[in-house]
Every structure is written in C-alpha cells, then in structure tokens.
Amino acid sequence: MSDELLVVKDLTTTFTTNSGPLTAVGGVSFTLGQNETLGIVGESGSGKTVLSRTIMGLQPRRNVTVTGSAIINGFEVVGASEKAKRQIWGTEVAMVFQDPMTSLNPVMRIGQQIDESLRVRLGMDRASAKARSIELLELVGIPSPVERYNSYPGHLSGGMRQRVVIATALACSPKLLMADEPTTGLDVTIQAQILNLLDELKDRLKMSVILVTHDLGVVATRTSRIVVMYAGRIVEIGDTRDVFYHHRMPYTRALLESSPKVSNHSHTRLQTIPGRPPNLMKLADGCSFAPRCAYATDQCHNVRPTLQAADETGHYFACWNPLPSNRGVRAP
Amino acid sequence: MLKYVTRRLALLIGIVFIISVGSFYLIHLLPGDPAVVILGTGASPAAKAALFAQLGLDKPIYLQYFTWIGNVVRGNMGTSFISQSSVAGTIRAALPIDLEIIVLSQILAFIFAIPMAMRSARKPDGVIDRILGASSFTLLSVPPFIIIVLLVLIVSIKLGIPHTGPSSYVTLASDPVGNLESLALPAITLATGSFVVYYRVLRSDLIATLQEEFITMARSKGISQRRIMWRHAFRPSSVALLGAASVNIGGLLASGFVVQYLLAIPGLGYTLISAINMSDFLLVQGIVLTVSVGVVVINFLFDFIINIVDPRISRE
Numbered sequence: 001m002s003d004e005l006l007v008v009k010d011l012t013t014t015f016t017t018n019s020g021p022l023t024a025v026g027g028v029s030f031t032l033g034q035n036e037t038l039g040i041v042g043e044s045g046s047g048k049t050v051l052s053r054t055i056m057g058l059q060p061r062r063n064v065t066v067t068g069s070a071i072i073n074g075f076e077v078v079g080a081s082e083k084a085k086r087q088i089w090g091t092e093v094a095m096v097f098q099d100p101m102t103s104l105n106p107v108m109r110i111g112q113q114i115d116e117s118l119r120v121r122l123g124m125d126r127a128s129a130k131a132r133s134i135e136l137l138e139l140v141g142i143p144s145p146v147e148r149y150n151s152y153p154g155h156l157s158g159g160m161r162q163r164v165v166i167a168t169a170l171a172c173s174p175k176l177l178m179a180d181e182p183t184t185g186l187d188v189t190i191q192a193q194i195l196n197l198l199d200e201l202k203d204r205l206k207m208s209v210i211l212v213t214h215d216l217g218v219v220a221t222r223t224s225r226i227v228v229m230y231a232g233r234i235v236e237i238g239d240t241r242d243v244f245y246h247h248r249m250p251y252t253r254a255l256l257e258s259s260p261k262v263s264n265h266s267h268t269r270l271q272t273i274p275g276r277p278p279n280l281m282k283l284a285d286g287c288s289f290a291p292r293c294a295y296a297t298d299q300c301h302n303v304r305p306t307l308q309a310a311d312e313t314g315h316y317f318a319c320w321n322p323l324p325s326n327r328g329v330r331a332p
Numbered sequence: 333m334l335k336y337v338t339r340r341l342a343l344l345i346g347i348v349f350i351i352s353v354g355s356f357y358l359i360h361l362l363p364g365d366p367a368v369v370i371l372g373t374g375a376s377p378a379a380k381a382a383l384f385a386q387l388g389l390d391k392p393i394y395l396q397y398f399t400w401i402g403n404v405v406r407g408n409m410g411t412s413f414i415s416q417s418s419v420a421g422t423i424r425a426a427l428p429i430d431l432e433i434i435v436l437s438q439i440l441a442f443i444f445a446i447p448m449a450m451r452s453a454r455k456p457d458g459v460i461d462r463i464l465g466a467s468s469f470t471l472l473s474v475p476p477f478i479i480i481v482l483l484v485l486i487v488s489i490k491l492g493i494p495h496t497g498p499s500s501y502v503t504l505a506s507d508p509v510g511n512l513e514s515l516a517l518p519a520i521t522l523a524t525g526s527f528v529v530y531y532r533v534l535r536s537d538l539i540a541t542l543q544e545e546f547i548t549m550a551r552s553k554g555i556s557q558r559r560i561m562w563r564h565a566f567r568p569s570s571v572a573l574l575g576a577a578s579v580n581i582g583g584l585l586a587s588g589f590v591v592q593y594l595l596a597i598p599g600l601g602y603t604l605i606s607a608i609n610m611s612d613f614l615l616v617q618g619i620v621l622t623v624s625v626g627v628v629v630i631n632f633l634f635d636f637i638i639n640i641v642d643p644r645i646s647r648e
Binding site: 056058062082085086087088089090091094095097098099102103104105106107108116117120121152154165168169171172 | 455544545546548549550551552553554555556557559563564567568641642643644
C-alpha cells in the first residue's frame with residue numbers, strides 16, 4: 001500500500017427511511033496523506049457530517065447501508081463489526097464533534113470523561129490516567145486543569161468545553177483527527193483560538209486532520225487540499241490554492257462568492273446562491289446543482305457529470321459546462 | 333446544593349405541619365362520640381363532662397392540638413381506648429413489616445426493570461422490545477388483588493409451599509427464612525406494578541438519551557456498548573425513573589393494605605383496616621400521620637438523590 005493514511009473509495013451511505021432510501025453520501029473517493037490537513041466544505045445538508053462519520057464507521061447502527069471502502073491506516077472500516085471498529089476508535093481515528101454543548105455527557109465530570117478512554121483503551125490505572133488527563137487539559141489550554149478535572153461540563157463555557165472535547169479526542173493519540181464543524185457552535189473570537197489550537201496540535205502530535213466546515217474562510221489557510229461537496233457527492237477536489245483560484249465548478253465559485261471577504265467595501269451585499277439544496281430523496285439523474293446553476297444545459301439536467309481532471313495535478317471537477325480555465329490568467 | 337437542601341427542608345417542615353393539623357382534625361370529622369365509646373350509651377351528662385375534662389376535650393381545639401403534637405413529637409401518640417395499648421408501640425411493631433415489603437418489592441422491580449429496559453432500548457421496536465412491551469402491558473392491566481390470588485393459588489396450593497398468616501408471622505431478626513417466606517408473595521405482588529412503571533419510564537428515557545450526541549461521542553472513544561449503557565446513558569436517563577419510584581414508594585406505603593389484608597400480614601395497612609373497623613380513632617390518627625409523614629420524607633429523600641444523580645437540576 002501507499003503511504004496514505006486514509007484511502008476512501010466510492011463510499012456511499014444510504015439511510016433507510018419511511019419514505020424510501022436516502023443517499024446522503026454518494027460515491028466519494030479521495031485520499032489523505034500523513035500529517036496532511038484536508039478540508040471538506042459544502043452547504044448544510046451536503047453530506048459533510050455523514051461522510052466524516054461514515055469514514056470512521058460511526059454512522060448510526062440501524063437503518064444505514066454503507067458500501068465502497070474507507071481504509072484507515074490499513075484497516076477497512078466499511079463492513080467491519082462494531083467490535084472491530086472499537087479497536088481503531090480513539091487510537092487510530094478520533095472525532096471532535098460539532099456542538100460542545102451537547103457532545104459532553106452533562107452528568108459526568110470532565111476528568112472522568114477523559115480518563116475513560118485512557119483506562120479502557122490504554123489500560124492505565126486510576127492515578128496515571130488522572131495525571132495524563134490533567135496533562136491533556138493543560139495541552140489544550142484549559143486554565144487550572146487540576147480544578148477543572150472535577151468540574152461538570154455545565155460549569156464551563158462553550159470554548160472551554162470544545163477544548164475538553166479536543167482533549168478527549170486526543171487522549172489515545174489518534175493518527176487521524178476528524179473535526180466536524182469544530183467551531184460552528186462558538187463565538188467568532190473563540191473560533192480562531194480553537195482552529196489555531198487544532199493546527200498547532202496537528203504539527204506537535206503528527207496527526208492528519210480532516211476539517212469539515214461550511215465556512216471557506218476556515219479552510220483557506222489551514223488545509224493543503226479541499227473537497228467541495230454538493231448533495232452528497234464530490235463536485236470539486238484539489239489543492240487549496242487551485243480550488244480557491246482555479247475552480248472550474250460553478251458551485252465552488254458560488255460558494256466562494258457567498259463568503260464574506262475582508263477586502264469587501266463596507267455594506268457590500270453578500271452574494272447568495274439562488275434556490276435551495278436539493279431534496280436527497282428526489283435526486284434527478286443529472287447534475288444535482290443544475291436547477292440552481294446559471295450555466296445549466298439539457299445535458300446537465302439529464303446526465304450526471306463525473307469527476308474529470310483539470311489542468312493542475314490532483315485537481316478534479318464534475319461539470320459539463322465548467323468555468324474556463326484561468327490558469328496563468330490571474331495570478332493568486 | 334446546600335441552599336437547595338435548606339429550601340427543601342423548610343418546605344418539608346411546612347408540609348409536615350399541615351399534615352399534622354389535618355390528621356389531628358381528622359378525628360373531629362369522624363362520626364362517633366368518644367364518650368359513647370368509652371362510657372357506653374347510658375352515661376349521665378355529668379359523667380360525660382368529667383370524662384371530657386379528664387381527656388382535655390373541654391379546652392379550645394388549638395390548645396388540644398398543641399398538647400397532642402407535643403406528645404407526638406416525644407413519641408407518645410396516646411393509648412388506644414379500644415385495645416388499651418400504646419398507639420406508638422402498635423405502629424412501631426407494624427411499620428417494619430411495611431418497610432420490608434416495600435424494600436423487597438423495589439429491589440425485585442429494579443432488578444428486572446433496569447436490564448430489561450436497557451435491552452429494549454438497544455433496539456426499539458425490535459422483537460425483544462415488542463415482547464417485553466406487550467408482556468409488561470399485560471402485567472400492568474392485572475390488578476394486584478388478582479395477582480396475589482393467582483400467586484397464592486399457584487405457590488401455596490398447587491406447589492404446596494405454605495405462606496404464613498398473622499399468627500405465624502416472624503420477624504426478620506428471629507427467623508430470616510420464615511420471615512422472607514411470609515413476605516415473598518406480597519413483595520412479588522407489589523413488585524409487578526412497580527416493575528411495569530419503572531421498565532416503561534426507563535426504556536423511553538434511555539431511547540431518548542441514546543440519540544444524544546454525547547452517546548455518539550462515547551461510542552467514538554471505542555468503549556463497549558455495555559459501558560455506554562451503564563456509564564453514559566443510565567444516569568442521565570434515571571431522573572424520571574427516580575421520580576416515578578418516589579411517587580410509587582409513597583403510594584405503596586399508603587396502599588399496602590390490599591395485599592396485607594388479603595394475606596393477613598400484620599403490617600400498618602392491615603392494622604389500619606382493623607382500627608377503622610373497631611373505631612379505634614387514636615390508632616387511625618397515628619397511622620395516618622405516620623404514613624403521611626413517611627410519604628413526604630420519602631419524596632424529600634428522592635429529591636435529594638435526583639440532585640446527586642443529575643447535578644444540572646439544583647443549578648438552575
């Protein structure tokens with residue numbers, strides 16, 4: 001095998017619902033190298049969260065079908081039993097959840113929640129687990145970690161709780177950290193702190209990170225590559241620079257134009273993407289973005305485009321009428 | 333936490349006061365004349381007046397209350413005119429039987445309800461959940477007096493294991509086996525009703541808790557399903573369970589007379605019915621007061637436990 005830490009191939013997640021099957025993630029493939037950060041961006045409902053959970057096998061246990069392949073450090077997650085997956089959860093791959101207000105157990109002390117991984121997964125005794133937990137709390141920048149060890153989550157602010165969530169995720173030194181919208185529930189000022197912390201820890205602990213977000217500003221400076229998702233599929237993938245400056249998929253451009261820029265004049269009206277994300281229950285045969293796309297043709301409505309290579313290496317997009325390549329036209 | 337406890341304690345004292353006034357006044361509401369009960373129907377007015385003065389019944393009612401409550405606090409609930417025995421003594425002899433039946437029944441109810449609720453919650457609407465749900469519902473629809481009759485029929489008559497009556501009742505200290513033998517049937521009967529409530533309450537709360545994000549996070553740590561259930565889901569799901577237990581145990585204390593009466597077990601409920609039948613008002617009053625205070629104290633204790641289990645409650 002290659003030196004890739006994560007190889008995702010044709011990963012598909014289908015929920016069985018009362019009104020029929022719902023494909024939340026459809027045929028996603030990409031790879032992630034050691035110590036690399038990959039951004040997954042898309043609107044709400046584009047399948048980012050389901051994708052990140054499916055990659056580590058953390059999808060709900062009932063009424064879900066997963067096909068394809070996701071190999072984390074040689075371990076095939078798809079089709080693995082819950083018992084087998086427990087062996088890699090925490091130690092190979094861990095997740096930082098979106099909302100720190102709901103992802104910590106409200107009736108367990110913070111220390112217990114971190115200790116648990118150390119004691120159950122690493123077999124540490126009570127005293128060394130406690131010492132290590134306090135170390136971890138210190139690592140993620142929690143003031144007076146010894147006192148905080150005995151606090152309940154309700155005693156902490158959102159930013160502090162998210163640091164606890166990160167400490168818990170890091171407890172067993174995972175090689176891959178999945179961060180699912182780690183700052184969405186937090187104040188803007190706290191967001192940067194948490195993202196910088198993740199960046200710093202990634203280098204310090206030699207991890208790979210998948211950063212899932214709807215905010216392109218978050219991934220711009222922190223990722224080496226970006227996956228753009230729409231309606232559960234990858235519509236564009238490439239190096240961060242290429243996706244930002246040489247994107248070919250109209251959806252990527254619409255997404256970029258709808259994020260605020262510091263260089264904008266004040267009172268600049270923010271661009272919005274007309275229409276709504278499609279209903280995943282009623283996906284048409286063609287490109288899912290076609291109903292909202294200014295360039296859509298009959299072909300777009302009837303035949304789904306597959307990923308095709310752009311000029312740059314490792315840059316792919318799925319579009320029948322791509323934006324013209326501006327390679328060499330506009331220097332970044 | 334301390335503030336919360338103090339506030340609840342103040343409330344407790346207030347409620348106990350109201351109960352004591354209520355049970356004191358109860359005597360005055362009951363039909364019957366103490367003079368007739370003690371002296372018979374043919375007593376002269378002078379003899380009646382003398383008796384009233386001797387008993388303090390000629391004094392204003394609030395003074396009578398304070399005299400009475402002062403005695404009650406010191407453990408003296410008076411002497412029954414009917415049996416000539418101390419009311420407090422009678423209650424002291426009967427109460428442990430009620431408590432033991434309740435404790436046994438609750439242990440049984442929890443031992444079955446908790447693992448079964450967990451089993452159901454793992455796959456809601458699965459085969460096991462449906463079977464458990466249907467059988468618990470059936471159990472709920474059978475009233476305790478039917479259950480006890482069926483139990484006696486099966487255990488005592490068909491299987492030939494005798495259950496003991498009031499004459500052969502033995503205390504736990506003197507004969508543990510005989511004691512458990514005589515209390516097993518009432519305990520099982522009371523356990524069935526409690527079990528159904530606990531199973532259903534815990535099942536639905538567990539199902540809700542298992543949807544929570546912190547359960548997914550616990551799962552992502554790579555810990556076992558069993559540990560997730562017991563360490564992460566059970567505690568936040570048990571608040572309603574404890575609330576139900578609190579109400580239920582109070583109810584059992586107040587309504588234990590059905591099984592006690594049917595099996596002739598000399599607990600508080602049995603004693604109460606005999607006291608009512610014999611117009612032993614002082615004993616009725618003593619039992620009513622004891623049971624009411626018991627219910628309030630149990631509720632208070634459970635409030636306290638719920639607070640420890642879920643620290644979010646007292647924090648507001």
